[in-house]
Amino acid sequence: MKKLLIISILAAFSTIMSAQQNNFQLSSHILDVSKGSPVSDVTIRLEKYDQQTKIWSFIEEKKTDINGRITDFLNSEKSNLGIYKLTYFTADYFKNNHVESFYPFIEVVFQIKDQKHYHVPITLSAFGYSTYRGN
Template sequence: MKKLILGLLLSLSVSLAYSQAPKYRLSSHILDISTGLPAQNVKVKLEKLNETNKMWTSIDQQETDQNGRIGNFLEETKTEKGIYRLTFLIADYFKNKKTESFYPFIEVVFQIKDNKHYHVPITLSPYGYSTYRGN
């Protein structure tokens, strides 16, 4: 009987942990189109514009994972509407690949206007990049 109760309690605690996992409003992805592979270990800074004094405030900084992704920027419950900037620090990425590149970093400025999820990816090569709003 004790094993059954312990099993039920463990199951309940796991279910509660999953139901309370935070959700995020913003994600990003970097695809290196010169290789066709995701860009791993790229530092990406997130900032928000203070529209009163026109200064940028640092929100977060993370690195892309083995799939070139960051999936956990801006926790849903704490996200404010406004103008944001992602800065992709790509100089070290190309340096580590022993590849010359033109851009030391890429800034993408965008506006969050509602409570939807925003996915802001870039496709990247040593001498160019492109961005769009994904989903």
């Protein structure tokens, strides 16, 4: 058990350090609060809102790693100012765990207003979720 915990901590640290070295401005994380564990292999789609056309444009789509994280959205070498949406496709996660859930996906809309790092995590259970701006 200790060995697994140490490996998990090292993997998380490595993932975070890799994202910082590559200068990515946006990251996300999913934690299943009913189990107290990260949610891996969940697809998260990133889109950007065009305020003039009122249309969402696809940016990219990735899967969470073993620690429930995606650390490399939006390369910070360019300006990423604007309104974005992360869509967390949670239905398969619950289905694969034989759990009935209320939300087939979760959309989180937020605004990047500067060059700082933005971390948008969600805490998740079958019948609820919460989000906040992390660091």
